[in-house]
Amino acid sequence: MPATMLDRIWDPHVVADLGGGWSLLHCDRVLLHDLSGGRALEEVLEAGHRIARPDLVFATPDHAVSSAPGRTAETFPKGGRLLAGLRARAAETGIRLFDLGQDGNGIVHVMAPELGIVLPGTVLVCGDSHTCTNGGLGALAFGIGASELRHVLATQTLPQKKPRSMRIRFEGTAPPGVTPKDMILAAIGRFGAGAGTGHAVEYAGSAVRALSVEGRLTLCNLSIEMGAKIGMVAPDETTFEWLAGRDFAPRGAAWDAALRAWRALPSDAEARFDRDLVIEMRDIAPQITWGTSPEHVLPVTGRVPDPAAAANAEQRTAWEAALAYMGLAPGAPIAGTKVDWVFIGSCTNSRIEDLRAAAAVLRGRKVAPHVTAWVVPGSERVKRAAEAEGLDAAFRAAGFEWREPGCALCVAANGEAVPPGARCVSTSNRNFVGRQGTGARTHLASPAMAAAAAVTGAIADVRQLAA
Amino acid sequence: MEKFTTVSGPAAPMLAPNVDTDVIIPIQRLVGTGRTGLGPHAFERLRYLPDGSENPDFVLNRPQYRGSPILLAGPNFGCGSSREGAVWALMGMGFRAVLAPSFGDIFFNNCFQNGLLPVVLPEEAIRRIAAETEAAQGARHTRVDLVRQVVVTPEGAEIPFAVDARKREALIEGLDDVALTLRVQDRILAWQAADRAARPWVWQPVERGA
Numbered sequence: 001m002p003a004t005m006l007d008r009i010w011d012p013h014v015v016a017d018l019g020g021g022w023s024l025l026h027c028d029r030v031l032l033h034d035l036s037g038g039r040a041l042e043e044v045l046e047a048g049h050r051i052a053r054p055d056l057v058f059a060t061p062d063h064a065v066s067s068a069p070g071r072t073a074e075t076f077p078k079g080g081r082l083l084a085g086l087r088a089r090a091a092e093t094g095i096r097l098f099d100l101g102q103d104g105n106g107i108v109h110v111m112a113p114e115l116g117i118v119l120p121g122t123v124l125v126c127g128d129s130h131t132c133t134n135g136g137l138g139a140l141a142f143g144i145g146a147s148e149l150r151h152v153l154a155t156q157t158l159p160q161k162k163p164r165s166m167r168i169r170f171e172g173t174a175p176p177g178v179t180p181k182d183m184i185l186a187a188i189g190r191f192g193a194g195a196g197t198g199h200a201v202e203y204a205g206s207a208v209r210a211l212s213v214e215g216r217l218t219l220c221n222l223s224i225e226m227g228a229k230i231g232m233v234a235p236d237e238t239t240f241e242w243l244a245g246r247d248f249a250p251r252g253a254a255w256d257a258a259l260r261a262w263r264a265l266p267s268d269a270e271a272r273f274d275r276d277l278v279i280e281m282r283d284i285a286p287q288i289t290w291g292t293s294p295e296h297v298l299p300v301t302g303r304v305p306d307p308a309a310a311a312n313a314e315q316r317t318a319w320e321a322a323l324a325y326m327g328l329a330p331g332a333p334i335a336g337t338k339v340d341w342v343f344i345g346s347c348t349n350s351r352i353e354d355l356r357a358a359a360a361v362l363r364g365r366k367v368a369p370h371v372t373a374w375v376v377p378g379s380e381r382v383k384r385a386a387e388a389e390g391l392d393a394a395f396r397a398a399g400f401e402w403r404e405p406g407c408a409l410c411v412a413a414n415g416e417a418v419p420p421g422a423r424c425v426s427t428s429n430r431n432f433v434g435r436q437g438t439g440a441r442t443h444l445a446s447p448a449m450a451a452a453a454a455v456t457g458a459i460a461d462v463r464q465l466a467a
Numbered sequence: 468m469e470k471f472t473t474v475s476g477p478a479a480p481m482l483a484p485n486v487d488t489d490v491i492i493p494i495q496r497l498v499g500t501g502r503t504g505l506g507p508h509a510f511e512r513l514r515y516l517p518d519g520s521e522n523p524d525f526v527l528n529r530p531q532y533r534g535s536p537i538l539l540a541g542p543n544f545g546c547g548s549s550r551e552g553a554v555w556a557l558m559g560m561g562f563r564a565v566l567a568p569s570f571g572d573i574f575f576n577n578c579f580q581n582g583l584l585p586v587v588l589p590e591e592a593i594r595r596i597a598a599e600t601e602a603a604q605g606a607r608h609t610r611v612d613l614v615r616q617v618v619v620t621p622e623g624a625e626i627p628f629a630v631d632a633r634k635r636e637a638l639i640e641g642l643d644d645v646a647l648t649l650r651v652q653d654r655i656l657a658w659q660a661a662d663r664a665a666r667p668w669v670w671q672p673v674e675r676g677a
Contacts, residue, residue: 026659053659078498081499122669148580154645197543197572229572254668258668411494413494430489430547438493
């Protein structure tokens, strides 16, 4: 019987059938971060349990650490206390921690792929909803809450129900200015912020095959913004070439054996999905969000929607509230809207290719005088690689601040925030009310679009700058 | 975990779609604080005005819905972040059940782990409960009965709902998942031993670095 990649990873990880559709699922990797990691370890120990497999657990501070140049753990004292707890508990339980400034430190969903901690065919969990990012390497990766995190630390398993399967195929060639971020935002705009609820999404099609691993990680990152806690891309030669030689990737005979298994993971051509969707690449233009849900998204050439055109009363009320919060008028072109801040970073778009794409737009240009522009590399390695090729200098020359790795302005848990009422074009993943700071107005876009907004001082179509 | 059998009270309507967990509890409230004391911060960006006073237009500030144990919500309630603090904040505000057409997957799981019952009901049923509650100015109560798996509307109509059998039992009994799982620890260890032979690359690199 034809199988999906979801079947091929899920089924062998079932340790026990718990009945009623429930499986006890083995988790091959657990990632911890500073916001919840220390407390989770503490609670497991306080309950009298042991950490089941500390060698399969990896920790990094990212959420509540300052991104200021020269920062230490104490730059943001509340976060410093969380990190102190994580350090102490990780040391006590024998969990590897990649600390601030060390090789390997970074945003958890940037550093884990980068170090080869994430491998195709593995089940991976983390107390963070953007864990779906790691599916870009062909892993089955999902975010969990604090209770499930305690469970997995104590048992290395989780009771789970198998999600339904969904496939989104992106077919054709990317038009100019269209990046993986635009692909996934366009999908969320078309299918809705709840379209993936209860599903594991596999991204496929010729345009996905053509993506780099970095691009696939970006694509999978926003699965949760479509409601799906799992997103994945089948591993292929691009994946294997990218993984080879990474710190925790297998070597020698183990690598050869792994490759044979990984090549058998992709869904069969005749596999059936519970939902099967397709998007033609020629229909996608560079995207920008206008409201307070990722489904509030437009091509940059579009106009702010009119609540009078909403499908029902609740949607109309939601659109009206979004427009009021965002300070936008119905029917106005989104391009040309003046911006105050630009943020390039987050587990969505802070990898080396993202920084290259933004820097390419900046060359020979300056950030508009009224714009505050930050770039926060996703990891210590991304930062060092970018510095080695002079990207930091290009950002600085244009007027960007070049900062230290972390989640920073994506989640504003580290004392840094976009000021109330300020408008920010951001390469992150959530434009929720208050996400980047109380009263902050977020427009999600690709790194190139963010750079275009920085230099023009307004939401701008990157294709016109490239010309 | 708090046990759950039935809850009764005015059902507070907040029917906007896509209410995310950042709106339910801002991340700043979860940095370096425990799970208690979050109730006053639930929905704080909607609930209070910039000067810190209560926003009279926010539905949960209306006298008839203060301390409501039941929240009526729109589609995709609790989407976004995995923060379990969203559940702690709702419970801190007094909620024991949320009725919505659909929920964010991670939030939905987190609810059960703490004794907050998420009930999936058709949109029409939610509108009906909201209308009946509003008509009575909140004086007539809705009852959510997990044992019988029905919601009783203010007018007395019974609306059955589906709930996962395992989750239902865990809520009624107040069971701890970890203790249950550790009963099959032998099977976990056996699975790991077999997997180590079948997929040594999943295990070896970890050992090499140790």
